[in-house]
Amino acid sequence: MTETISRAEVLKIMRTPNEEGRAVPFDISYRTFNRNSKTGGKMVHLENVKLVMKEKGLDPDSVYALKNFKPSEEQKEKIRKNPNHFGNKTRNIRLENGKVTKIGILWIKEFNGKTVVP
Template identity: 40%
Template structure:
């Protein structure tokens, strides 16, 4: 029988950090969704990924750079949209809808 965890426990694994505040590695399997046709998309499995966290620069002129930037990004509002950004081993960023997560660290996620 396959071990199961709740979505809340799965998100605790995804959001976990070590004592220095760095995100911990985990394995994840999830499915994509095609909203237009309302059908399931591809099944993705990624090993050794971390939750993406944009860190502030160690550059002392960081504030000046931030103030002079013209391009503004829309707030992703992950909590309201029920999404998380994951950083893959190759440095790519993948957005995952939390309700489409199937397994985390080999444990089946139930809702």
């Protein structure tokens, strides 16, 4: 029998930083979903990914480094949409290659080798 983990525990582990204040890497499997046609898609397996979150340090990808960034007038005028992750039940994760992708938390099937239950 495989080990199970609740979705709430998965989200807690994902957002807990390590001792250095950085996001912890994890393995995750989830199913894609098409909201327009209301159909399920393929199963995606990702290894060594991290939740996109505020991290300590001056890493160029860090939010703290972005706070010191002085935007140009053109960049100030650009309107950004609030991602509303809580309402949409989504999270952004950073892949090993640095690319950021969005996952739906309802469609997570496996986390660090454990089966996710609602």
